[in-house]
Amino acid sequence: xxxxxxxxxxxxxxxxxxxxxxxxxxxxxxxxxxxxxxxxxxxxxxxxxxxxxxxxxxxxxxxxxxxxxxxxxxxxxxxxxxxxxxxxxxxxxxxxxxxxxxxxxxxxxxxxxxxxxxxxxxxxxxxxxxxxxxxxxxxxxxxxxxxxxxxxxxxxxxxxxxxxxxxxxxxxxxxxxxxxxxxxxxxxxxxxxxxxxxxxxxxxxxxxxxxxxxxxxxxxxxxxxxxxxxxxxxxxxxxxxxxxxxxxxxxxxxxxxxxxxxxxxxxxxxxxxxxxxxxxxxxxxxxxxxxxxxxxxxxxxxxxxxxxxxxxxxxxxxxxxxxxxxxxxxxxxxxxxxxxxxxxxxxxxxxxxxxxxxxxxxxxxxxxxxxxxxxxxxxxxxxxxxxxxxxxxxxxxxxxxxxxxxxxx
Ligand SMILES: NC(=O)c1ccc[n+]([C@@H]2O[C@H](COP(=O)([O-])OP(=O)(O)OC[C@H]3O[C@@H](n4cnc5c(N)ncnc54)[C@H](O)[C@@H]3O)[C@@H](O)[C@H]2O)c1
Ligand SMILES: [Zn+2]
Numbered sequence: 001x002x003x004x005x006x007x008x009x010x011x012x013x014x015x016x017x018x019x020x021x022x023x024x025x026x027x028x029x030x031x032x033x034x035x036x037x038x039x040x041x042x043x044x045x046x047x048x049x050x051x052x053x054x055x056x057x058x059x060x061x062x063x064x065x066x067x068x069x070x071x072x073x074x075x076x077x078x079x080x081x082x083x084x085x086x087x088x089x090x091x092x093x094x095x096x097x098x099x100x101x102x103x104x105x106x107x108x109x110x111x112x113x114x115x116x117x118x119x120x121x122x123x124x125x126x127x128x129x130x131x132x133x134x135x136x137x138x139x140x141x142x143x144x145x146x147x148x149x150x151x152x153x154x155x156x157x158x159x160x161x162x163x164x165x166x167x168x169x170x171x172x173x174x175x176x177x178x179x180x181x182x183x184x185x186x187x188x189x190x191x192x193x194x195x196x197x198x199x200x201x202x203x204x205x206x207x208x209x210x211x212x213x214x215x216x217x218x219x220x221x222x223x224x225x226x227x228x229x230x231x232x233x234x235x236x237x238x239x240x241x242x243x244x245x246x247x248x249x250x251x252x253x254x255x256x257x258x259x260x261x262x263x264x265x266x267x268x269x270x271x272x273x274x275x276x277x278x279x280x281x282x283x284x285x286x287x288x289x290x291x292x293x294x295x296x297x298x299x300x301x302x303x304x305x306x307x308x309x310x311x312x313x314x315x316x317x318x319x320x321x322x323x324x325x326x327x328x329x330x331x332x333x334x335x336x337x338x339x340x341x342x343x344x345x346x347x348x349x350x351x352x353x354x355x356x357x358x359x360x361x362x363x364x365x366x367x368x369x370x371x372x373x374x375x376x377x378x379x380x381x382x383x384x385x386x387x388x389x390x391x392x393x394x395x396x397x398x399x400x401x402x403x404x405x406x407x408x409x
Contacts, residue, residue: 044172044173046058047099047100047169048097052095063165063176068179069178070110073173076194076405077101077102077405078201080102083100088397099171102201104189104197104200105174109125117186119360121187130189131184132356133185139180139183173386173408195376198405202403203239203362204354207240207354208351208353219297221245221247223297225246226290227262229302229304230255230258238251238262238267239369239374242265252282266374283310283314287314305334309334322350324352327353380404382401388406
């Protein structure tokens with residue numbers, strides 16, 4: 001698969017076309033009830049996206065838990081840009097689908113063969129877990145297969161085609177983790193609080209980006225770093241850098257509130273690009289914010305092609321750049337290959353999602369970020385019950401919060 005020309009929609013389509021998607025008639029209930037207490041109900045609800053911009057709660061029999069399977073009671077799940085994308089236009093052609101891949105919950109039942117998670121950590125009923133990628137072509141994969149797999153060719157719960165199982169995504173009361181040759185990976189994260197667990201997936205994106213940045217050999221503890229874009233991705237980028245000991249961070253955005261948050265995450269200086277006309281003036285402001293120096297390294301965390309064009313100007317000769325802002329195709333960007341790249345000898349890396357190892361690093365990052373008082377939980381600005389999943393997606397589309405989450409009662 002050509003990762004140099006990434007088009008997420010095509011990739012997801014290709015991946016999904018290899019799977020069966022037989023959708024039996026929905027046993028939809030008009031007013032399904034939430035499960036009561038800790039006993040496992042016979043039936044439970046999923047939020048089924050039945051058409052564009054519309055989820056409905058449907059009730060189905062919970063599947064039989066086989067010897068290798070796990071049944072998890074969902075506690076919460078973050079709303080991802082990918083969910084919003086699918087909600088708006090169904091670009092992946094998944095409807096009907098149960099979305100939600102940034103989820104976490106408690107194991108309520110598991111098969112006798114399930115003893116450890118993907119990292120080899122013991123698991124038992126009552127443990128809190130997250131799922132990671134599904135390697136259906138390589139079910140034996142473990143996180144010790146260093147960097148063997150990124151997401152090319154992998155699936156995730158929450159972007160699976162609907163089938164008889166139904167409980168395929170985290171926007172539900174329960175999720176069913178299939179064992180054996182299905183290739184599921186999952187981690188026991190009982191030692192993290194609920195908010196941290198909901199933030200694992202987006203944080204893994206930044207752990208991976210920083211790992212990619214480190215491959216250039218330029219990112220050092222005393223580097224001057226620019227982080228452009230202070231949405232959840234840029235803010236977490238600052239938190240990861242700060243937590244690992246990089247303390248000279250300049251945050252660039254056009255939103256004062258987000259820039260204030262960036263400071264609380266560890267940015268030492270901020271630049272509001274709205275206050276400057278033209279890239280030369282903006283470059284001067286970034287330079288001034290860094291004591292008269294251009295950046296040693298920069299992270300591009302917006303999906304704006306102009307922002308990509310600009311960022312080269314902020315970097316010193318021989319410096320580095322990690323471009324991670326284009327999870328989906330956001331259009332072409334213009335650069336001058338002579339001035340921006342070649343004569344400056346810029347060390348450029350792209351970064352896209354994460355691998356299994358990044359997940360393990362992310363658990364440690366979240367513990368350390370909390371220990372040093374970073375306001376990670378405040379990234380989750382809005383929490384909705386499952387019944388209000390349509391509102392949660394609309395809130396995400398309105399771009400008025402940071403991280404939106406569905407949290408079950
Ligand atoms: N590499 C990956 O695997 C990966 C994973 C998830 C998301 N992403 C990408 O990361 C990007 C950011 O995600 P997010 O959730 O933080 O998005 P977001 O839209 O909430 O944040 C983007 C921020 O960039 C700022 N911005 C826009 N134009 C700018 C400019 N010219 N200069 C400086 N700041 C500017 C906006 O004000 C906003 O605060 C998205 O485009 C997404 O596709 C990548
Ligand atoms: Zn996501």
